[in-house]
Amino acid sequence: MAGKLNCVIVSVDGSEESMNALNWTLDNIKLKPHDPDSQESQGSIVILHVQSPPSIAAGLNPGGIPFGGPSDIEVPAFTAAIEAHQKRITQAILDHALEICANKNANVKTQVVIGDPKEKICDAVEEMNADLLVMGSRAFGPIKRMFLGSVSNYCTNHAQCPVIIVKATP
Numbered sequence: 001m002a003g004k005l006n007c008v009i010v011s012v013d014g015s016e017e018s019m020n021a022l023n024w025t026l027d028n029i030k031l032k033p034h035d036p037d038s039q040e041s042q043g044s045i046v047i048l049h050v051q052s053p054p055s056i057a058a059g060l061n062p063g064g065i066p067f068g069g070p071s072d073i074e075v076p077a078f079t080a081a082i083e084a085h086q087k088r089i090t091q092a093i094l095d096h097a098l099e100i101c102a103n104k105n106a107n108v109k110t111q112v113v114i115g116d117p118k119e120k121i122c123d124a125v126e127e128m129n130a131d132l133l134v135m136g137s138r139a140f141g142p143i144k145r146m147f148l149g150s151v152s153n154y155c156t157n158h159a160q161c162p163v164i165i166v167k168a169t170p
Contacts, residue, residue, distance in 0.1 A: 007128050012093060031043030
């Protein structure tokens with residue numbers, strides 16, 4: 001692609017598909033070069049990871065924890081353990097993505113946000129004024145897509161940003 005892109009976001013979740021999307025981006029996307037005559041900086045690739053909130057990651061809402069007593073009390077140790085585990089997973093995902101980038105001598109930025117991936121990815125696209133969002137394909141057919149939804153469809157409709165879905169190579 002032409003070298004006029006200022007900000008490209010690659011969403012990674014640790015899956016092989018998302019890492020394929022990162023590889024594809026590094027191989028095929030050309031960013032805007034640095035112009036020493038202007039105040040504008042060089043374009044950037046941002047690796048974005050969305051971490052689930054602790055209650056979603058546990059598959060529970062704090063009221064459903066079977067410890068007895070009032071059901072609306074959150075158990076801080078349980079939440080802290082889940083958060084620590086999620087941070088380790090997030091770091092492993094980012095380390096893997098950064099290793100891919102280092103192997104290709106690519107200088108990238110990283111960002112981690114917490115929440116619903118569909119909403120947070122689109123929010124990041126808007127906040128960073130991204131020119132392009134690149135994602136790996138989850139290979140959902142039309143029926144699964146109808147029931148489970150598609151981040152790419154959501155972002156295209158809400159963030160007004162082109163989305164490239166990188167499909168797995170056979």
